[in-house]
Amino acid sequence: MMLLGALILLAPLVHASVLTLQSPRFTITSTNASQARAEPISLVKKASPPLSLGPTDTLKITFQVIEKDSGNGVQPHQTFLRFFDEVSQEEGIQPLRVNSAGKAKFELNMAKPPLSLPPTSKDPLKVTLIIGSHLHSPLKVELFDLHVPASHPPPQHPDEASFHPLPVIQHTFRPDQKLPPTTISAAFSALVLAPWVVLLGLWAKISPRVPRLFSPSIVPFVATLTAFEVLLFWYWIELKLGQVLLYGAILAIPTVFAGKQALVSIGQQRLRQK
Amino acid sequence: MSTAYPLPSGLSPATVTNTASLIRIVTLALISGAAIASRLFAVINFESIIHEFDPWFNFRATKVLASQGFYEFWNWFDPTAWYPLGRVVGGTIYPGLMATSGVIYNILHALNLPVDIRNICVLLAPGFSALTAWATYMFTKELKDESAGLLAAAFIGIAPGYISRSVAGSYDNEAIAIFLLMFTFYCWIKALKQGSAFFGMLAGVFYFYMVAAWGGYAFITNMIPLHALTLILMGRFTSRLYVGYSSWYAIGTLASMQVPFVGFQPVKTSEHMAALGVFGLLQIIAFAQLVRSHLSSKQFQNLLFVAVIGSGILGSLAIVGLTYKGWIAPWTGRFYSLWDTGYAKKYIPIIASVSEHQPTAWPSFFMDLQLLMFLFPAGVFLCFKQLRDEHVFVIIYAVVGSYFAGVMVRLMLTLTPVVCVSAAVALSTLLDTYIDPVEPLVPEEAAPPASGDDSTTTSASGSKKAKKPAAGPSEPTTAQSTPKPRSRPGIFGLDARLVVIFNAFGMLSFFVFHCTWVTSNAYSSPSVVLASANPDGSQHIIDDFREAYYWLRQNTPETSVVMSWWDYGYQIAGMADRPTLVDNNTWNNTHIATVGKAMSSTEEVAYPILRKHDVDYVLVIFGGLIGYSGDDINKFLWMVRIAQGVWPDEIQEPNYFTPHGEYRVDDQASTTMKNSLMYKMSYYRFAELFGGGQAMDRVRNQAMPKQGPTLDYLDEAFTSENWIVRIFQVKKEDLLGRDLKSANAFSQGKKRKRSKPTTRRRAMV
């Protein structure tokens, strides 16, 4: 706990110390041991024609990690070379071994490429040096671009077939059903109402006698029946089911009595006529 | 006129009638009481609890109805069922049952009787069984007479075939549907007999109630047209038939379309077309009759005849054509499975997987109907002898009902009423004949009683006397009025009568014993609570289901999704109140198959499925410890089959059998079986329970291997007292991004085998 506290206190101090590379250098050697190219690496600018390796060439990188202020060699905790293909997004990480004086050496033999070298195509690999140390601020140096012979394209991940972004779901709805044009509706409304004329005409022709329609025994029955129809019409307009059933039940009682009275009187009349 | 036993004399006919009707009312009340009482075994043996599976949903829906009102219930969308799809409940149920209990609940509360909604639901089925007894009485009365009606009421009151669906707590649609069925039939018969539009309308209204209550309404939809058609073909068309049928169909069909779940089906699907066709036919015939009444030219009648036949053929051709064009939906799979019993197994395994959809085994006819099964053919025969319109109905019903009961176990229910009715007719005829105190006259020639005159046997007998031999005193008045000495068959002497009557009563009392025994032993188990007997004979209650569901309710967040096989969906929703993936409303086969696939594949395959469906808990039923045979391992093959129907490449049923074709769970079980999620969950740590002894699965009677399965992707969360319900928690993805298997291996301290890393780069050659 104490230690941790001390570390936290120290943190701003050590952060100030910055690392840098001393005499970074690369060498490309062919199989016949002839040196094809050997240049120092600039930390500011990448080597101008990108490096290019043949199938049997060897790339060698050397550098020393030093503290910028004091110039002492430092052994960082983690040192990686990152090979990154910006086009295919393939990358490989290669850990480097740095000795206590901060000196490091890495050899890339294309005849026997390390496991970390990613699958490549014609595009160059961006080679980056990443240094991490908990006493210094981290360092990331873009070293150079590197052309290596193309390999087979990367193998497909087994889940590739099933895992990929799905297309956005497009909901298709049934198209709204449309009402026909008003003229047609109106014409058919007229047509539907037309039979009423026929009905009234026929009834006028037959002209039935309803001698006792307005007699006191029948009027209440007709009235309650009309009330029922009005109630149902009202239900269509605004009432709710429960209300209709309630009102209907109440209305049913007088209707039953009125109906009984009316029908009994008619029945007696019928029997008298016989 | 000699009588076999002395009759009291000097009673006025009015007294006799009044006494008879009083005795009838009392008997009917007693029958209702018996019907209710015999359904209360479940409450007495266990407690007032909702049974089984579907009733739990009905109960849940009723609670929503009672607490939130009708319109809310109508628009209820349940997001917790069929997670993540949800279910539109209001439009996919038959609301009759819930509406009935809701109305009863509201009435009781309006009367200041604060009854719990659960008790209403539990006792609804027994209550309606009393009404069923009454409706059956009315129906049978139309067939024969009151005494047969009383017998039929008694039979239907205690027949196990009906009790099996209507014990207290069995809160299912059938609970009220049988009453509605019988009453609709009664109204139909009455409408037909009287030619009354009132009864036709009543039949239509009750038909509507039936449609709102049970999917089996299609039985009425086809029975009544079939009856009408038969009558037409028998040349028995009358205006009464027209009035009854037309008013029933016009009102009933329009009303049935008000139920959202039915919708426009009555005019669009083939199941309902028979009714429409007969309706049209009746209109044509009625019109022809009208024309013929005004005209009696022979040639014109021929023309009419041809026209009727022609339009009938045209009509059916039109229906067939519309079906082809897709305007009318063809028959559904459930309907086909009624005709071809192998159909469901081939095409719709989900229907075949339900045990009550299996064909009926012969013993269950005896189990459910016992004595009635033998009286049933006799009753149908007696119907043939009279063959009035209503007898034709009973005959058709008997034939159709027998067929359907043979196809599906659950349709035993629709057969039961007609069996009770015709058995009552048979038995009552027997008792009429043997209790009738009038002895036949002995003619001088001593000719044997001729069998010619049938009708007098029944018509001469008066009001009541089937129930009690002591109730015979009403006889002499009617019998003496029409002395037909020569042709009247009858029985001589008291001894012959007593032998037969004692036999009949003996059989009846055995029937009562049988019914009581079957009801109390076979049909009164809630199946949510199980019972077993202690060594000393006392009852031991096994309450694992509720234990587990309440564990879920109290120990998990309300949003955690529980996956189980669909059988338990409603119970989890009802008792644990947690979202479920699938439930007993099996509307989405693919969703069910997904669950089946998860259960029947390996952990590695199942895990992404579980995670994608946000499953937090997986619940399995395991009976291996106490021998509960309805567990998930026994249902497992159906899960495999249903999953196979959707993913035939990934799940194959034969892989779950041993090379010898056996279904085993022990050492010899196939690798696929042993690696399946269901197997692993069921037997996880099962062997440890036996403390090093031989682990035995008591359901399958197989010795389990010492080394049980291990689980990497799930954690055991809860196991109930008797291990019937086991709940497993689905682990979240590993925080470090490892797959759970290696994470598990790491935490168990197993060294990972260091493998050489491989390159992804392959050089061009």
Next chain:
Amino acid sequence: MAKSTSSSPAQTTVVQTLWKAYNDQTPDRLKFVDAFLFFLMLSGVVQFAYCVLVTNFPFNAFLAGFSSTVGQFVLTASLRSQVNPENKDEFKEVSPERAFADYVLGSIVLHFFVFNFLG
């Protein structure tokens, strides 16, 4: 059939005799009912034609309207056959008054469902 269709004059006479017989034999009351039936039939035919020719879009409204005419038709036809003096033997238990009460009750129930379905 063949004979009668081939001789169309014969058929027209048949229809004429039928019409005559109907006019002569039917009481005015029944003619009154028949006029109503004819009206319902026309109305139903027009609605059906609209459904087939134009659209069935508010299908529930169409069904409500159409089945109201059909329902009313059969109820009225039932009433007609119940009050028809010729059918007196068939409807022993249904007096004309009872038939009318049934008719009214059935109509109210029918109208209730029609309005419920109309939407």
